[in-house]
Amino acid sequence: MALFEARGLHMRFGRRVVLERIDLAIEQGMFAGIIGPNGAGKTTCFNVLTGRFRPNRGKITFAEEDITGLTPAKIARKGIARSFQIMTLFDEYSARDNVIQALPEMRAMAYHMGHAVARDRFLIDAADEVLDGVGLLARAHVRAKDLSYGDRRALEIAVALGSRPRILFLDEPTSGLGASGRARLRTLLESLKGKLTICAIEHDLALLFSLADRVSVIQWGQVIAEGTPAELRSDPWVRRSNLGKLQ
Amino acid sequence: MLPSPNASPRLVTPTIALVLLLLATVPFWIERIGLYPYLGVEILIWSIYALGFNLLLGYTGLPSFGHGAYFGVGAYAFGLAQFNLVPNLWICLLVAVVAAAFAGLFVACFISHRRGIYYALMTIAFGQVFWFIAIKTHSVTGGEDGLLKIARLPVEVGVARFDLSSNVALYYFALAAFALVLIGLWRLVNSPFGRVLQAIRQNETRVTFLGYAVWPIKAAVFTLSAAISGFAGALFAMAQTSAFPDVMSLHHSGYIVMMTLVGGGLVSFWGPVIGVFAFLLTRDIIGALTTAWMFWFGLFFVLVVLFKPEGIAGLLRDLKDGWMRRNFSAPAAAPAKEPGSP
Numbered sequence: 001m002a003l004f005e006a007r008g009l010h011m012r013f014g015r016r017v018v019l020e021r022i023d024l025a026i027e028q029g030m031f032a033g034i035i036g037p038n039g040a041g042k043t044t045c046f047n048v049l050t051g052r053f054r055p056n057r058g059k060i061t062f063a064e065e066d067i068t069g070l071t072p073a074k075i076a077r078k079g080i081a082r083s084f085q086i087m088t089l090f091d092e093y094s095a096r097d098n099v100i101q102a103l104p105e106m107r108a109m110a111y112h113m114g115h116a117v118a119r120d121r122f123l124i125d126a127a128d129e130v131l132d133g134v135g136l137l138a139r140a141h142v143r144a145k146d147l148s149y150g151d152r153r154a155l156e157i158a159v160a161l162g163s164r165p166r167i168l169f170l171d172e173p174t175s176g177l178g179a180s181g182r183a184r185l186r187t188l189l190e191s192l193k194g195k196l197t198i199c200a201i202e203h204d205l206a207l208l209f210s211l212a213d214r215v216s217v218i219q220w221g222q223v224i225a226e227g228t229p230a231e232l233r234s235d236p237w238v239r240r241s242n243l244g245k246l247q
Numbered sequence: 248m249l250p251s252p253n254a255s256p257r258l259v260t261p262t263i264a265l266v267l268l269l270l271a272t273v274p275f276w277i278e279r280i281g282l283y284p285y286l287g288v289e290i291l292i293w294s295i296y297a298l299g300f301n302l303l304l305g306y307t308g309l310p311s312f313g314h315g316a317y318f319g320v321g322a323y324a325f326g327l328a329q330f331n332l333v334p335n336l337w338i339c340l341l342v343a344v345v346a347a348a349f350a351g352l353f354v355a356c357f358i359s360h361r362r363g364i365y366y367a368l369m370t371i372a373f374g375q376v377f378w379f380i381a382i383k384t385h386s387v388t389g390g391e392d393g394l395l396k397i398a399r400l401p402v403e404v405g406v407a408r409f410d411l412s413s414n415v416a417l418y419y420f421a422l423a424a425f426a427l428v429l430i431g432l433w434r435l436v437n438s439p440f441g442r443v444l445q446a447i448r449q450n451e452t453r454v455t456f457l458g459y460a461v462w463p464i465k466a467a468v469f470t471l472s473a474a475i476s477g478f479a480g481a482l483f484a485m486a487q488t489s490a491f492p493d494v495m496s497l498h499h500s501g502y503i504v505m506m507t508l509v510g511g512g513l514v515s516f517w518g519p520v521i522g523v524f525a526f527l528l529t530r531d532i533i534g535a536l537t538t539a540w541m542f543w544f545g546l547f548f549v550l551v552v553l554f555k556p557e558g559i560a561g562l563l564r565d566l567k568d569g570w571m572r573r574n575f576s577a578p579a580a581a582p583a584k585e586p587g588s589p
Contacts, residue, residue: 050456076458088453090446101446102457109439110459111467116257116434117442163457 001064003028003197004049004080004167009058011041011048011221018044019221022058024199026167031189032199033212041221042201043085046171049199050082051075062167077107081165083156085172085201091145095136095155098144099127102162127162134158134188150181154188161192168192170200174207182207209233259430262517267426274415282531284414285486290527291421292482293506295428297519299475300503305512305519306436307468308448310367313374314476314503316354319381319495321347321477322484326394327387336400336411340481347477348470350377355466355473362451374500381492393491397484411485421482428475436516444468502526505544509551511560518560525559 002025011019018041026032036042047053049060051072060068067075081102090098100106100123109115117123131137134154139147144155153173160168173189174182186207192198193211202208208215209229217225217238225235232238273287296318303309324346328339358369381388388394402409402420411417435441443464446454455461484490493499507513510522526544534540555562 072455073458073460076456082456084453088450088456090449090453092449093446097442101442101454104458106439106442107458110443110464112439113435113441115438117439118437159453159457 005061007059009055030213033208033215034201036218040218079166081160081163082169083160089144096127096140099130099162102159167197287418291425293523294520296479299472301512301519303472307444311370313370315495315500316374316377317347317473317476318480320350321480322490325481325484326397326490343481344478348474351470351473355469359462359465378495395489397488511558514557515560
C-alpha cells in the first residue's frame, strides 16, 4: 500500500473540467515527480491533494486513512506539507521566526498567551537545525523580505520542512532561479531524497529526471504517462507532447 | 510592520516601567499645565480600548469598524449589574467583561470565516445591530436617554476599602487597570498566540497550510479584543456615571480606528496609546480654540494616511533611526542576532 494515494480524482470549475481521473501512488521514501506544460493542471492537482480544493469525485488516502475533502489545516496536521510556486512566507518575520511558526511544537501552543517564544531555546534550536539543513543558518536573523530570491526559495522549503512532514509536496521549487540557484536547490533536494517522501512539480526536467524515482506526466488535466525517468524518455506520448528535450 | 517578535519578551520592559511611572505623576502636575485629572482618566480608558482594538487591527490585520458595540455592551453591563445584581466593583467589572466577550464571540462565529472587505462590512453591520438594540430596548438600556446614576463603586480588597468618587482616585484605579492590560498584552503579543496572530496578518494561507485552525484563532482574538473593549466600557461608564448608546454608534467606532491609525498601531505596540493622546489632547486644546476641532483632526488623519501611513509612531521611529545613523556608524557586517536577546 502506497503512503499517499489518489484514485480517480475529478475536479471541475463550473463547467470546465480541470482534472479527470487522476491516479497517483507515492510509496514511502519515494521521490515522485509531476511534469506537464503550463495550464495542464499540475498546481490544481497539488491544491486538491493538499486540501485547498475539494475534488468532485475520487479518493485520497494517506497512510491508509481517507483524507478526501479535509481542510488544508487538518491535512497538514497529519504530516503533509507543501511549498508554493508563488512564495508564501511571513515577510516581516526573520528566517528563524518563519521556521519557528511551522514547528509542530509551536502549533501545539497556538493558544498559549504567556509563554515567551523568543526565550524558548528548544524552538530556536529546532528552527536553526532546519535552517542549517537548507544553508540559511547564517541568515537566520534576516527578515524574509530582505533575503535574496534564492534564499527565499530555500526558506520556502525550510518552512515546509519545519512542520516535520511525512510527505512533502514541492510546487516548482526552482521557479525563477538562475543556474547557481538551481544548483543549490539540487543539492538541497539531493540531501532530502531518501530521508523524506517527496512529490515535486518541476519544469527543469533534467533536474527532476535525475532525482525522481517515478514521474507522472499531466496534460489536459489527465495523467497521460507515468513511469521511471528511463521509461518516460521512450514514451511516445511524452515525445509527441514536446515536453522538452529529455536528456 | 509591527516590532519583530524578537523584541524583548520580558514581562515589564524599561519602556513600560518608565511610561507607568510617568503616568503615576500626572495628577501632581496636570492642573498646572491647564488640563484636568478627568482628562487623564479618559486617556487611560481609551488607551485600554485602543490597545484591545489594535490586537485585531494592528496585530491580526482584521479591520473591525463596529468595535464601539463591545465598548457599549461593557458600559451597559456594568450599569445593569450594579442596578440589578450586586453593587460590587469586581463583580460588575467581571459581568461587563463577560458580557462583551460573549457579544464578541457571537459576532466572531459569523465573521471569522471571512476576509478583507467582507469582514469589515460585517463588523459594521453587527455594530449597528447592537447600537439599534441599545436604542430600542428602552426598558433595559434607557433608550436614547441611556443609563443614568451609575455609581463609582468603591474598591474593596479584603477589609480595605478605597473610595473612587474623586477623579484623582479614579485616575489611579484606571492606571492600575491600564498597567494590567498593557503588561498582559505585551506578554500576549510575544507569546505563541501573539505570533500566530501576526502570522495570520502576514499570510493567512500559509498559516492554514501549516496546520493552524485559523478561524477559531480569529474568533478567539475577536472575543478577547471585545472583552478588553468591554472592560474599558465599564470603566468609562463608571467615569461618566452613565452609559449612552452614542458610544456604540458608527462614528464613535470610527474614533478608535482613527486613534489607532494616527498613533501608528500598524507599526508599534505603543501606537494606539499615542493615538489616544493625540486625539483627546487635540479635542481639548484645539477644542478650546474652535468648535471645529474635529475638522482639524480629520484633516490631520487624511494627511497621515496620505503621507505617513505608519502614523506618529512610524514618524518617531524614522526620526530615531535617522538620528542613530547620523551619530553612530553602522558596523561593517551586521552580526547575526542571538536568538532571544532583547
